[in-house]
């Protein structure tokens with residue numbers, strides 16, 4: 001029982017260390033440190049991603065078109081291989097809705113809504129968004145959340161054994177898990193996590209050979225778009241204000257200007273845009 005009570009300060013120190021480690025030094029790529037409370041292996045994370053992906057793909061219509069699938073995989077794998085966790089098996093899929101949005105699951109699953117492909121004006125914009133989502137995976141954002149919940153539930157179970165929590169309190173806490181949709185897809189990342197994903201994405205984009213100004217351009221278009229539009233609501237709800245993100249990224253690029261000769265656009269991107277316009281409309285309204 002004594003050991004149970006002594007865990008609280010240890011957990012607090014571990015969580016604080018994780019938060020402090022997430023603040024990057026400007027002008028340098030953030031160094032991702034896996035917190036010690038996240039004891040899940042890459043294999044366990046990929047298994048969790050696989051299960052979550054099955055749940056997600058029951059809810060969302062996945063666009064099956066060999067040309068678009070091949071194109072998205074072609075650029076996505078380049079981003080993934082230039083990321084700081086290239087050992088994961090990455091999968092990039094298109095969701096057949098008009099929402100301007102993208103999201104990722106632990107273990108290497110990245111989903112881009114068709115509306116985002118239609119909205120992006122140049123290839124480096126699309127790559128910037130993919131690299132941001134890969135950044136969330138690289139920095140273990142969702143997995144750290146899972147690990148924290150798992151730790152809390154373990155402590156709570158021990159608390160019940162010690163007699164200072166009742167069944168209802170434990171039940172209430174565990175309900176927060178709620179499956180993949182609640183844990184990963186509808187989850188709003190913290191401001192620090194979003195900044196970290198933006199910065200990791202910026203450096204990853206450049207290493208993969210594209211202009212990191214693409215994400216800035218994309219966010220600029222989002223900021224100018226009708227922000228009350230249903231198509232933009234999920235993106236805006238789940239991310240910090242586009243203008244704030246642009247400011248932060250501009251400061252970063254001023255301190256560390258990108259190399260010359262990076263790719264901005266491509267014929268393949270134009271072809272993918274033309275292809276998506278030829279497809280029948282999505283099967284269901286945007287979620």
Ligand SMILES: [Zn+2]
Pocket residue numbers: 132136189194197239
């Ligand atoms: Zn994000």
